[in-house]
Amino acid sequence: MCGILGIASRTDEVFAEIYDGLLMLQHRGQDASGIVTYTGENFREQKATGLVKDVFDADDAKVLTGKVGIGHVRYPTAGSLNASEAQPFFVNAPYGIYLVHNGNITNTTEQREKIIAKYSRHLRTTSDSEILLNVLADKISDSIKVNGTADPKRNLFAGVKMTMERIQGAYSVITLIAGVGMLAFRDPHGIRPLSVAQRTNENGEHDYAFASEDVAFGINEFEKLRDVAPGEAILIDLDGNMHSFQAVEGKLTPCIFEYVYLARPDSMLDGISVYKTQLRMGQTLAKQIQDANLEIDSIIPVPDSARPVALEVANATGIRYREGLVKNRYIGRTFIMPGQAERQKSVRRKLNAIPLEMKGLNILLIDDSIVRGNTIKKIVQMCRDAGAKKVYVASASPPVKFPNVYGIDMPTKRELVADNRSIEEIQLELGTDALIYQKLEDLIWAAKEGNKDIQQFDCSCFDGNYLTGSVSDSYLESLENSNRVSEKMGAAPVAGESWNGAKLATNG
Numbered sequence: 001m002c003g004i005l006g007i008a009s010r011t012d013e014v015f016a017e018i019y020d021g022l023l024m025l026q027h028r029g030q031d032a033s034g035i036v037t038y039t040g041e042n043f044r045e046q047k048a049t050g051l052v053k054d055v056f057d058a059d060d061a062k063v064l065t066g067k068v069g070i071g072h073v074r075y076p077t078a079g080s081l082n083a084s085e086a087q088p089f090f091v092n093a094p095y096g097i098y099l100v101h102n103g104n105i106t107n108t109t110e111q112r113e114k115i116i117a118k119y120s121r122h123l124r125t126t127s128d129s130e131i132l133l134n135v136l137a138d139k140i141s142d143s144i145k146v147n148g149t150a151d152p153k154r155n156l157f158a159g160v161k162m163t164m165e166r167i168q169g170a171y172s173v174i175t176l177i178a179g180v181g182m183l184a185f186r187d188p189h190g191i192r193p194l195s196v197a198q199r200t201n202e203n204g205e206h207d208y209a210f211a212s213e214d215v216a217f218g219i220n221e222f223e224k225l226r227d228v229a230p231g232e233a234i235l236i237d238l239d240g241n242m243h244s245f246q247a248v249e250g251k252l253t254p255c256i257f258e259y260v261y262l263a264r265p266d267s268m269l270d271g272i273s274v275y276k277t278q279l280r281m282g283q284t285l286a287k288q289i290q291d292a293n294l295e296i297d298s299i300i301p302v303p304d305s306a307r308p309v310a311l312e313v314a315n316a317t318g319i320r321y322r323e324g325l326v327k328n329r330y331i332g333r334t335f336i337m338p339g340q341a342e343r344q345k346s347v348r349r350k351l352n353a354i355p356l357e358m359k360g361l362n363i364l365l366i367d368d369s370i371v372r373g374n375t376i377k378k379i380v381q382m383c384r385d386a387g388a389k390k391v392y393v394a395s396a397s398p399p400v401k402f403p404n405v406y407g408i409d410m411p412t413k414r415e416l417v418a419d420n421r422s423i424e425e426i427q428l429e430l431g432t433d434a435l436i437y438q439k440l441e442d443l444i445w446a447a448k449e450g451n452k453d454i455q456q457f458d459c460s461c462f463d464g465n466y467l468t469g470s471v472s473d474s475y476l477e478s479l480e481n482s483n484r485v486s487e488k489m490g491a492a493p494v495a496g497e498s499w500n501g502a503k504l505a506t507n508g
């Protein structure tokens, strides 16, 4: 997952607005940040590895002028960690296009070959997003060849349609196109979120914004219009008019893990409140906890993301809720930190047990998910060290058993603690006195209650069902061996080098 944002406004303060909006999306990616604005003549770009607050400064506000711009916060799920893969990406023809992407493209190998062999393009990085941009550019060019240059909107929409027919995987995208405007589109399954918002100035004119989560709108006084439909493209032209086009037929199957962990609780995605979904997850989990007949003195959430679930479990079971773990708020999200060693160390830096809530007590820890198991394993030990008598654990989502290929960093099966283990074996591995997982049907119910029109969710990390088509073993292998290093080295690669010493393609 990454966070993407775009604003087409009538004021010249778009850089500051994108900056503020990206801060609201920081939880979606902490590896790199980037913003590009368009002055009407030129693009102005700044991107680097790091958090939004570290990548941009007051001088950027002077340089990145213009009324329209797009931004990105990255959490790498394909390609490498290298700074050259920070987004937005640029291609200079046709028009000059900048692109930001949230998701993962699953047929990159064949698309890479086609781009190079058929269109004689050169790719500068190992990023799937760069491939997506180049396919889009090729397809818009193809349309220009057939239809001429007179109607850019027609060429853009035709280009998006052909791109959607060629690209597989998950993609929510915003592009900035010289002389034309801001174009956004969402894959035909709508796996990753994307919504559009509007605000009206005193002259009755509209500004528009796109964002991964609607929580990014309020800070700039935008009001959400709706979610972008799966398979839809929306263009905001440079005169501030909005045009929509259903590029291909879509069927909404959003990623259920967004509601478990990725999105902020104060966001609404595809008509579903993340917070309310988490409360409902608490209701269903409570039933299982009651059925387990454990003697529990207190329910303790693993901060932050498990709090709403734990609160509702406590309400439903009548067992007291206690804050027994204190979070150091200056440490980032651990699950999305690259490198296994880094993740493990950061759990210890991040959370600390309150002995008063532990000594001689039977506690039930609740977390939203158990992925690699690093977080909960460390916490269980920490609680025992602080004097807990029994440490039970409940996960608000089912066992994560399959790689995620749609933009969440769960690339390899074998690094998942639930891979090839029974619940008893996982319990043993994590060192808990009892282990309870949410049932998948309960999780689906919790999300679906928010929007009964949604027939199906992408639950692939729980059930291995890849809705965009079967995912080849070679693709999974390529993700596993990608230059993101993941847990292989336990650390980020030296600039210009991958985990196995091969040179990364940078700034070629």
Ligand SMILES: O=P(O)(O)OC[C@H]1O[C@H](OP(=O)(O)OP(=O)(O)O)[C@H](O)[C@@H]1O
Binding pocket: 261, 302, 303, 304, 305, 306, 332, 333, 334, 335, 336, 367, 368, 369, 370, 371, 372, 373, 374, 375, 376
């Ligand atoms: O099993 P693991 O691989 O350790 O990953 C699972 C943990 O990672 C996430 O927390 P994280 O610390 O990223 O963020 P949070 O503070 O928002 O909960 C998630 O909420 C779990 O606690």
Ligand SMILES: NC(=O)CC[C@H](N)C(=O)O
Binding pocket: 001, 002, 074, 075, 076, 077, 078, 079, 085, 101, 102, 103, 104, 105, 127, 128, 129, 407, 408
């Ligand atoms: N998590 C994401 O959405 C990442 C986008 C893209 N696959 C990248 O790795 O940069």
Ligand SMILES: [Mg+2]
Binding pocket: 302, 303, 304, 305, 306, 367, 368, 375
């Ligand atoms: Mg957590």
